[in-house]
Amino acid sequence: MRLKSLMLGACSVIAMAGFAQAETLTIATVNNGDMVRMQKLADDFTTQNPDIDLEWVTLEENVLRQRVTTDIATKGGQYDIMTIGTYEVPIWAKQGWLLPLDKLVSDKNYDADDILPPIRSGLTYEDKLYAAPFYGESSFVMYRKDLFDQAGLKMPDAPTWDFVGEAARKLTDKNKEMYGICLRGKAGWGENMAFLTAMSNSFGARWFDENWKPQFDQPEWKETLDFYVNLMKDAGPPGASSNGFNENLALFQSGKCAMWIDATVAASFVSDPKESQVADKVGFALAPDKGLGKRGNWLWAWSLAIPAGSKKTEAAEKFINWATSKDYLELVASKDGWLNVPPGTRTSLYENAEYLKVAPFAKMTLDSINSADPNKPTVKPVPYVGVQFVAIPEFQGLGTAVGQQFSAALAGQTTVDQALKNAQQLSEREMMKGGYIK
Amino acid sequence: MARAISTRRKLTFTAIGWLVGFVIFFPILWTVLTSFKTEGEAIASPPHFLFFDWTLQSYYEVQSRSNYFKHMMNSVVISFGSTFIGLLVAIPAAWAMAFSPTKRTKDIMMWMLSTKMLPPVGVLVPIYLLFRDWGLLDTRLGLVIVLTMINLPIIVWMLYTYFKEIPGEILEASRMDGASLAKEIVYVLTPMAVPGIASTLLLNIILAWNEAFWTLNLSAASAAPLTAFIASYSSPEGLFWAKLSAASTLAIAPILILGWFSQRQLVRGLTFGAVK
Numbered sequence: 001m002r003l004k005s006l007m008l009g010a011c012s013v014i015a016m017a018g019f020a021q022a023e024t025l026t027i028a029t030v031n032n033g034d035m036v037r038m039q040k041l042a043d044d045f046t047t048q049n050p051d052i053d054l055e056w057v058t059l060e061e062n063v064l065r066q067r068v069t070t071d072i073a074t075k076g077g078q079y080d081i082m083t084i085g086t087y088e089v090p091i092w093a094k095q096g097w098l099l100p101l102d103k104l105v106s107d108k109n110y111d112a113d114d115i116l117p118p119i120r121s122g123l124t125y126e127d128k129l130y131a132a133p134f135y136g137e138s139s140f141v142m143y144r145k146d147l148f149d150q151a152g153l154k155m156p157d158a159p160t161w162d163f164v165g166e167a168a169r170k171l172t173d174k175n176k177e178m179y180g181i182c183l184r185g186k187a188g189w190g191e192n193m194a195f196l197t198a199m200s201n202s203f204g205a206r207w208f209d210e211n212w213k214p215q216f217d218q219p220e221w222k223e224t225l226d227f228y229v230n231l232m233k234d235a236g237p238p239g240a241s242s243n244g245f246n247e248n249l250a251l252f253q254s255g256k257c258a259m260w261i262d263a264t265v266a267a268s269f270v271s272d273p274k275e276s277q278v279a280d281k282v283g284f285a286l287a288p289d290k291g292l293g294k295r296g297n298w299l300w301a302w303s304l305a306i307p308a309g310s311k312k313t314e315a316a317e318k319f320i321n322w323a324t325s326k327d328y329l330e331l332v333a334s335k336d337g338w339l340n341v342p343p344g345t346r347t348s349l350y351e352n353a354e355y356l357k358v359a360p361f362a363k364m365t366l367d368s369i370n371s372a373d374p375n376k377p378t379v380k381p382v383p384y385v386g387v388q389f390v391a392i393p394e395f396q397g398l399g400t401a402v403g404q405q406f407s408a409a410l411a412g413q414t415t416v417d418q419a420l421k422n423a424q425q426l427s428e429r430e431m432m433k434g435g436y437i438k
Numbered sequence: 439m440a441r442a443i444s445t446r447r448k449l450t451f452t453a454i455g456w457l458v459g460f461v462i463f464f465p466i467l468w469t470v471l472t473s474f475k476t477e478g479e480a481i482a483s484p485p486h487f488l489f490f491d492w493t494l495q496s497y498y499e500v501q502s503r504s505n506y507f508k509h510m511m512n513s514v515v516i517s518f519g520s521t522f523i524g525l526l527v528a529i530p531a532a533w534a535m536a537f538s539p540t541k542r543t544k545d546i547m548m549w550m551l552s553t554k555m556l557p558p559v560g561v562l563v564p565i566y567l568l569f570r571d572w573g574l575l576d577t578r579l580g581l582v583i584v585l586t587m588i589n590l591p592i593i594v595w596m597l598y599t600y601f602k603e604i605p606g607e608i609l610e611a612s613r614m615d616g617a618s619l620a621k622e623i624v625y626v627l628t629p630m631a632v633p634g635i636a637s638t639l640l641l642n643i644i645l646a647w648n649e650a651f652w653t654l655n656l657s658a659a660s661a662a663p664l665t666a667f668i669a670s671y672s673s674p675e676g677l678f679w680a681k682l683s684a685a686s687t688l689a690i691a692p693i694l695i696l697g698w699f700s701q702r703q704l705v706r707g708l709t710f711g712a713v714k
Contacts, residue, residue: 026659031673036503055659058504058670063654070655074563076570078658190674245675250481263675275478 023315024053028068029083030061030302032265034135034342037332038323044331045322052315061190065396072097072307079307080316084131086122086301086374090391093125099306100128103317110321114346116366119301122374122385131303132324135265136344138368139198139297140361141285142252142270143259144278147171157364161202161227161288161296164259168235171258180235182257183228186244187407189399194298194388195261196406197399200224202289202296206378207390207427212436214427216402216420225416229409241411253277261287261296264368267361268339284364286371292379298388299372301345344369398430466690473497473683480679496684504667506688513663514692515578516653517646520585521639524593527586529635532597533623537606547598550591558588558651569656576658584656585646592645593638600634600707601627637707640700647693664689 029035035058042054057079059067068082072092084092092098105112112120112129119136123129141164143155153167168180184195197207205220215221232240237251245262249269252260253276260266273279287297304323306316322328329349332341338355343365349355350366359365377387384390389399402423409419431437472480474492500506535543565584566575574580604627612626628635650665657666668689671682697704 028658031670031678032675039503057658057662057666059654059666060669060672061674063669067655070562070566074566074570076566076575078575246481246679253478254482265675 022051022053023312024055025080025312025315025319026055026057026078027081027083027319028057028059028064028079030064031058032302033340035083035302037336037340038134038328038342041328041331041335045319048322049315049318052318054319075309077307077309077311080310080312081319082305082307083134083302084305085303086119086299087386087389087391087395089123089131089303089305090125090385091393092305093128093130097308098130099308099310099313100130101132101306101317101320102128104132104321105129107321110325111348114326114348116345116347116369118299118369118372118374119345122299122301123303131305132320133301133303133345134324135342136299136301136369137264138287138299138344138365138372139195139261139263140267140287140364140368141259141261142266143283143285144255144257144281145283146281147258148283155283155285158286158295159288161290164261164288165227165231165235168231168259172235177256179237179251179257181231181259181261182237182243182248182251183232183240183261184244184248185232185236185241185407185410186247187241187400187403188244189389189396189403191244191403192407192410193399193403196224196228196403198287198298198388199228199296201294201378201387202287202292203227204290204292204294204379206380206382208382208384208431208436210381210383212383212431214424214431216424216427221420221423222416225406225409225420229416232410241407263300264344264361264365267365268359271361284361286364286368294377294379295368295371297368297372299369299374300388392434392436394430394434398427401426401430466694469683470687471683472680473687475680475683477678477680480683496680497688500671500681500684500688504670506667509662509664509667509689510692512578512581512657512661513647513665513689516581516585516661516663517643519578519582520589520646521593521642523582523586524590524642525635525639528590528593528597528638529628530623531594532601533627535594535598536601536604537609547595550594554588554591562655566656575656576661578661580656581653581661581663584652585649588649588652589642589645593642596638596641597631597634600631600638603634604630633703633707636700636703640697640704640707644693644697 029039039056039058046052046054064083065088068079068084069088070076071078072082089098093100104110115133116136119133120129123131123133141155141159145155148155148167148171151167151170153170155167156163164181170180172178172180184192186192200206200221203220203224205218205224206215209215237243237256243251245266248257248260248262249266251257252270255278260270267282267284270276270282271279276282287295289295304320306313306320310316324345326346326348329341329346333354337358338352339358341349341355343349343359343362350362356362372387374385374387377385384392389395405414405419405422405426408414409416414422428437471487473496474494475486475490476493476495479486479490535547569575569580572580574583608630609622609626612622617626648665650669653663653665654669657663668682668685671678671685
């Protein structure tokens with residue numbers, strides 16, 4: 001009898017422990033301002049959901065990518081929520097590695113139709129949303145209004161490459177360490193190739209034709225690379241072939257660049273008087289074009305997704321709903337001000353008068369995002385998805401290899417023709433190996 | 439007669455020594471300096487060397503954002519644990535190879551070293567799958583096992599070269615006096631090889647402390663050591679130099695202090711013997 005009651009008691013204790021025990025979500029994320037802020041504000045979520053604990057694994061972008069790819073490919077189950085970009089979503093969804101976020105889409109309160117259409121379509125595979133955007137970005141021109149005025153130049157809202165080239169050369173004074181334009185040169189698929197691929201779209205170039213044949217031997221690519229290398233030679237800073245986002249940001253903030261074409265997220269950095277010496281002198285314009293109907297801007301969204309086979313789906317969905325909702329934007333605004341809300345995901349944000357008041361770059365950001373179409377990124381038809389990348393698994397390696405060729409051309413270690421020839425050979429080999437072409 | 443060295447020559451050599459030392463130490467110094475700057479100052483060009491507003495802001499932010507002590511304890515357990523287990527296995531192995539070599543000893547040594555020739559990423563997926571099935575992912579035990587394995591060849595090689603310096607006759611003499619094998623290793627060989635063992639120990643703790651591939655790939659939230667702590671502060675898009683430097687300074691501090699205290703031992707061990 002005693003034994004029985006003892007066992008009963010033990011059972012009920014275990015059962016209660018089971019109920020009381022909080023579920024722990026492990027969230028893998030990248031280290032950037034908006035994500036760090038989400039981590040800080042997560043108390044709001046855990047107070048609403050006391051039965052859910054959050055554990056964060058923050059990693060540098062490339063480390064994170066390798067880490068989560070290993071885990072999801074082997075079904076390691078280490079993470080319940082992963083922060084991934086528009087590059088991974090179509091590839092992983094096709095592999096069946098992600099859970100579709102059907103509940104989120106049908107939730108009226110969440111209002112999935114409010115998500116900016118280009119961002120939503122970048123995260124959709126076969127009509128199902130596989131990741132919820134946390135913040136989105138495009139790229140645009142940031143320029144120094146004061147220098148343009150002094151030189152009697154006027155930056156149009158939608159400039160052409162010819163104008164940008166001309167203005168950059170005019171504003172360059174290398175003796176005074178003043179450079180007309182700062183662009184990415186550091187090799188990498190997410191570094192110089194993000195910029196150059198987006199730029200090549202506006203020149204009418206494409207990575208592959210409809211039959212996956214590499215196109216670096218075509219005149220459009222030569223025109224793109226010639227323009228870029230010559231422009232940087234005439235009007236770029238020295239050592240540009242090792243400059244990435246952070247290096248250019250430092251140059252621009254210290255007043256050494258008249259123009260910088262890069263991620264829209266940079267706008268809040270260069271406009272911050274605490275860090276930027278040119279905070280009140282920056283103007284914004286759309287990425288340049290060549291009159292062919294496509295602009296040289298990219299599209300990216302850091303998004304939250306749930307790996308297939310996750311055992312904590314419900315809690316994970318709850319968290320994603322919280323982090324990418326309209327209420328979250330309000331929460332950030334109430335704590336850190338409207339300037340700091342994660343941009344580029346929701347139409348309603350760009351209709352919010354308070355936001356428009358504090359963010360002078362809001363309209364340009366919205367226009368830039370809306371002018372990018374990941375499903376139809378180029379002038380000529382292509383078989384792939386992605387504006388500044390090609391959403392195939394081989395692209396990370398191939399993009400970086402081609403980026404090294406182009407970086408070498410910029411550094412003057414090789415000619416533009418040779419770099420293109422090498423890029424063509426590299427791509428042909430990779431495409432044959434992947435079985436895309438024979 | 440000792441060679442007379444003029445004061446001038448001494449001075450020159452000292453100056454050159456300091457210069458070389460400074461050049462080698464400079465990146466670490468720069469990291470430490472940057473950790474006391476604001477983000478804006480960290481990327482200022484031209485950079486400010488010493489005259490800037492010293493601030494602890496980055497340290498404060500790093501502390502408030504992540505749990506340094508958890509990561510440090512993980513690093514301590516993983517690096518010390520893997521080195522001790524490694525030594526336990528390697529001392530008898532090196533003894534056998536140094537004092538009773540066979541025809542194949544050289545080949546075995548080479549084979550052990552060859553395991554270091556494969557790029558680690560080549561075996562990432564198989565090891566990840568094994569760890570998943572054994573439930574070792576994101577555990578300290580798993581990381582201790584994998585780091586023991588990857589550092590074992592180096593430990594064996596280092597100990598082997600130290601043991602080679604010890605005259606076999608001494609061990610023979612102890613055997614003549616009736617010492618058993620275990621006693622021979624523990625009471626005769628080990629005390630004589632202490633400088634060698636100590637420097638092997640230190641070097642391997644440092645190697646394990648700094649190991650970034652396996653520790654990053656096999657850990658997630660609970661077993662992540664300081665390498666993951668550093669990786670969480672770098673970003674290709676954004677201003678994180680000061681915070682990254684603060685995190686790096688915090689991560690290298692324990693091992694730097696350990697290295698400082700054991701400097702003499704380490705140098706003696708590494709230069710032990712006449713032919714090294």
